[in-house]
Amino acid sequence: MFTLLPLEDQEFKERCLQYARSVLAPLAKQLGDVNDVPEALRASLADSDIYGPLFPKAYGGTGLSAVRICLVRETIAGIYAPADTTFAMQGLGGYPIVLAGSESQKARYLPELAAGRRLSTFCLTEPEAGSDVSALQTEARDAGDHYVINGRKRFISNGYSADMGVLFARTPTSENPMALSAFIVEKDMTGWNVDWRIELMASHDIVEFEIKDLHVPKENLLGPPGAGFKLAMQTLDLMRMSVGAAAVGMAQTALDESMRYARKRVQFGRPIVDYQSTGFKLADMVTEIQAARSLVYLAAIKKDRADPSATLHSSIAKMYATEAAFRCIDQAVQIHGGMGVVKGATVERLYREIRPLRVYEGTTEIQKLIIANQLLKEAKKNEPLTP
Ligand SMILES: Cc1cc2nc3c(=O)[nH]c(=O)nc-3n(C[C@H](O)[C@H](O)[C@H](O)COP(=O)(O)OP(=O)(O)OC[C@H]3O[C@@H](n4cnc5c(N)ncnc54)[C@H](O)[C@@H]3O)c2cc1C
Numbered sequence: 001m002f003t004l005l006p007l008e009d010q011e012f013k014e015r016c017l018q019y020a021r022s023v024l025a026p027l028a029k030q031l032g033d034v035n036d037v038p039e040a041l042r043a044s045l046a047d048s049d050i051y052g053p054l055f056p057k058a059y060g061g062t063g064l065s066a067v068r069i070c071l072v073r074e075t076i077a078g079i080y081a082p083a084d085t086t087f088a089m090q091g092l093g094g095y096p097i098v099l100a101g102s103e104s105q106k107a108r109y110l111p112e113l114a115a116g117r118r119l120s121t122f123c124l125t126e127p128e129a130g131s132d133v134s135a136l137q138t139e140a141r142d143a144g145d146h147y148v149i150n151g152r153k154r155f156i157s158n159g160y161s162a163d164m165g166v167l168f169a170r171t172p173t174s175e176n177p178m179a180l181s182a183f184i185v186e187k188d189m190t191g192w193n194v195d196w197r198i199e200l201m202a203s204h205d206i207v208e209f210e211i212k213d214l215h216v217p218k219e220n221l222l223g224p225p226g227a228g229f230k231l232a233m234q235t236l237d238l239m240r241m242s243v244g245a246a247a248v249g250m251a252q253t254a255l256d257e258s259m260r261y262a263r264k265r266v267q268f269g270r271p272i273v274d275y276q277s278t279g280f281k282l283a284d285m286v287t288e289i290q291a292a293r294s295l296v297y298l299a300a301i302k303k304d305r306a307d308p309s310a311t312l313h314s315s316i317a318k319m320y321a322t323e324a325a326f327r328c329i330d331q332a333v334q335i336h337g338g339m340g341v342v343k344g345a346t347v348e349r350l351y352r353e354i355r356p357l358r359v360y361e362g363t364t365e366i367q368k369l370i371i372a373n374q375l376l377k378e379a380k381k382n383e384p385l386t387p
Contacts, residue, residue, distance in 0.1 A: 001290070001293050001294060001297065005067065005297070009065075009067055009068060009071065012053075012068055012071060013071045013075065016050070016071055016072055016075040016076070017075055019048045019050065019075075019076075020075045020076050020079050021079075023044055023048065024044065024076060024079050024080050024083055025079050025080070027040060027041065027044055027080070028079055028080035028083070031080075031082075033203045034082050034203055034205070035160070035197060035199065035200075035203065035204060035205055035206075036160050036161045036205045037082065037086050037119060037158065037161035037205055041080075041082060041083060041086065042086070042116065042119065042161075044083075045083060045086055045087065045116050046115060046116025046117065047116075049062075050072055050076075050087060050116075051087065051090050051113065051114050051115070051116055052068075052114065053065040053068030053069050053071075053072065054069060054087075054090055054091045054094055054095070054113075054114070055094060055098065055110050055113065055114040056098060056110075059098075059106055059107070059110035059111050059114060060110060060111035060114035060115055061110070061114045064098065065304060066238060066241065066242070066299075066300035066301075066303035066304050067297065067300040067301060067304055069091060069238075069239075069242045069245075069300070070241065070242050070244075070245035070296055070297060070300045071245070072087055073087065073088065073242045073243075073245040073246040073249060074245040074246065074248050074249040074252075074293075074296075075249060076249065077245070077246035077247075077249035077250050078249040078250045078251075078252055078253030078254075078350070079249075079253070081202060081203055081204070081250075081353045082203050082204070082205070084246050084249075085157055085158065085204060085205065086119065086158060086161075086205075088157075088239060088242065088243075088246070089119070089120060089121050089122065089157050089158040089162065090113055090116070090119065090120055091238070091239050091242070092120075092121070092122035092166075092235060092236075092239055093113070093119075093120025093121050093122050093158075093162065093164070093165050093166050094109075094110065094113045094114075094120055095234075095235045095238055095239070096122075096166045096182055096222055096231045096232075096234075096235050097109050097110060097113075097166070097184065097222065098110065099223075099231060099234055099235070100182070100222050100223030100227060100231055101184075101222060101223075102219075104219070105184060105219075105220075105222070109164065109184065118163040118164055119158055119161055119162045119163055119164075120158070120162055120163070120164050120165050120166070121156055121157065121158040121159055121162035121164075121165035121166075122156070122157075122165060122166055122235070123153045123156050123159070123165050123166065123167040123168065123185070124136075124153075124168050124232055125153065125154050125155045125156070126138060126151065126152055126153055126154055127152055127154050127208075130155075131362070131363060131365075131366050133180075133229065133232065134178065136168065136169070136170055136180060137151055137152075137170070138150065138151025138152065138153065138167075138168070138169040138170065138211060139151060139169055139170045139171075139172070140169040140170065140171050140181060140183065140216070142171070143215075145217065145218055146215050146216060146217050146218055147169075147171075147183065147215075147216045147218065147221070148213055148214070148215060148216075149167070149169050149183070149185075149191070149211050149213075149214040149216060150211055150212060150213060150214070151169060151211045152208070152209070152210050152211065153167070153208065153209055153211065154198075154208040155198065155206060155208070155360075156206065156207050156208070156209065157204065157205060157206050157360075158205050158206075159194060159205065159206060159207035159208075159209060160194060160197055160205050160206075160207050161205050162187065163186065163187050164184065164185060164186045164187060165184075165185055166182050166183070166184060166185075166222060167182070167183050167184075167185045167211075168180055168181070168182055168183075168228045168229075168232055169181060169183065169228070171225050171226065171228075173225075173226070176226055179225065179226035179228075180226070180228035180229040180232070181221060181222075181223075181225050181226060181227065181228040182221075182222040182223060182227065182228040182231045182232070183216050183220050183221055183222060184216075184220040184222055185214065185216060185220065189214055189215065189216065190213075190214070190215070191211055191212050191213050191214030191215065192209060192211060192214055193209055193210045193211075193212060194207045194208075194209045195208065195209060195210055196208040196209070200356065201352045201355060201356075202349070202352040202353040202355070202356065203353070204356070236361055236362065237303075237310070237311055237314055238303060239361060240314045240315065240317075240318045240361050240362065241296050241299035241300055241303065241313070241314040241317040241318055242296075242300075243318050243321075243322060243357055243360070243361050244292060244295065244296040244299070244317040244318045244319075244320070244321030244322060245296045245300075245321070246357060247292065247321040247322045247324070247325035247326075247354060247357050248289060248292050248293050248296055248321055248325060250325055250329065250350050250353060250354050250357075251285070251288070251289050251292070251324065251325035251328040251329060251354075252289055253346065253350060254285070254325075254328055254329045254331075254332035254346075254347055254350050255282070255285045255286060255289060255328065255332065257332060257336075257346050257347055258281075258282060258285070258331070258332045258335045258336070258347070259273075259282065261335060261336055261339070262278050262282070262335055265337075272335070278335060281331045281334065281335055282335075284327075284328075284331065285328040285331055285332070288324040288325075288327060288328055289324070289325075289328060291320070291324065292317070292320055292321035292324045292325065293321075295313070295316055295317040295320050295321060296317045296321055298313055298317070299313035299314045299316065299317040302314075309374075309378075311370070311374060312370075312371060312374035312375070312378075315362070315367040315370040315371050315374070316367075316371060318361065318362065318367055319364050319367035319368065319371070322354070322357040322358045322364070323358060323364060325354050325357070326354050326355070326357075326358060329347065329350045329351050329354050330351070332347045332350070333347050333348065333351050
């Protein structure tokens with residue numbers, strides 16, 4: 001698959017691999033389970049220049065590239081999930097600024113994010129608004145030279161460690177009572193009170209927080225008032241297939257571990273890899289991984305070419321890759337027998353880490369809705385007009 005990519009992308013992948021194996025893997029061993037972004041991880045990611053593909057060259061990046069975003073996530077997710085989350089959040093919190101930021105907003109924030117000097121987050125979900133973004137209740141009131149925001153956000157990744165983020169809130173007007181706007185918020189603004197560090201089944205910096213009279217200067221409004229919904233969807237559209245890439249990386253690690261274990265583990269006088277039932281599991285795993293990887297990079301290439309079908313392919317890739325990776329990792333645990341469920345085993349960790357990927361950035365069911373809608377749209381476009 002990778003040999004089909006342009007040479008520069010293959011070289012980029014090699015650099016990611018080099019970083020993942022020689023720097024990130026030992027660091028992961030040292031840090032273990034975390035529910036924040038430890039200073040050592042923050043510094044390591046910043047030193048690695050890994051954030052480059054999330055940002056345009058003019059603002060300190062190496063040029064926005066969905067393919068390279070996927071290459072990064074595939075390479076690091078199976079090694080250290082907290083590094084993958086930090087990388088993804090830099091994209092989710094940075095891309096709305098790339099898309100809609102004014103020149104001064106871009107100049108102020110993007111080089112900081114590209115260099116990893118600041119960490120970002122993306123604050124959309126609320127207690128009453130998960131899949132249904134239209135149920136958002138957080139509201140921003142126009143108060144002259146600033147907005148006053150009140151509400152509550154839930155399941156915000158990097159919410160504890162981030163220095164800033166993009167926050168979505170209602171800005172109702174008489175013409176559009178449902179209007180949603182996006183704001184750049186900074187952690188030291190008073191009114192951002194993290195009151196619940198949510199503990200997940202796997203390592204993850206994730207919080208719920210109250211927003212109480214958060215004063216945000218007018219200059220921090222991102223894009224025109226009312227542009228928030230479109231901005232949130234466009235951002236998810238870029239990052240969604242990369243969730244699939246992270247899933248592929250996790251599944252690949254599970255396959256590598258299973259190959260190693262199955263060749264070494266002897267039962268009934270033979271390595272278990274000699275049993276057809278193990279071989280079939282490995283065959284299923286590699287097939288699903290290859291299929292998922294192909295869908296992920298197809299979606300990424302389409303996104304980079306601004307192909308109108310990129311939204312459809314991004315949802316297909318996210319849905320298939322996360323579901324397939326879950327199946328593969330489950331098989332890997334089975335191949336490991338009892339050792340697979342021992343706390344601290346790589347496949348046990350992956351079994352916990354893969355699960356949230358089928359939920360965040362749109363559940364599998366929501367991906368199916370998007371895919372069906374896109375198909376219908378396409379079918380209507382191609383229908384001959386009835387007389
Ligand atoms: C690890 C993790 C990290 C996250 N990080 C962030 C973040 O950084 N920023 C952020 O804003 N959010 C974040 N989220 C929130 C995430 O996007 C939501 O959890 C997700 O969109 C689902 O919303 P919900 O949890 O409220 O589930 P619900 O929307 O309540 O869904 C519950 C169930 O109902 C199903 N369902 C809902 N509506 C429909 C429908 N119309 N048709 C069929 N089935 C339906 C869902 O598929 C699901 O199975 C994160 C979540 C997790 C778990």
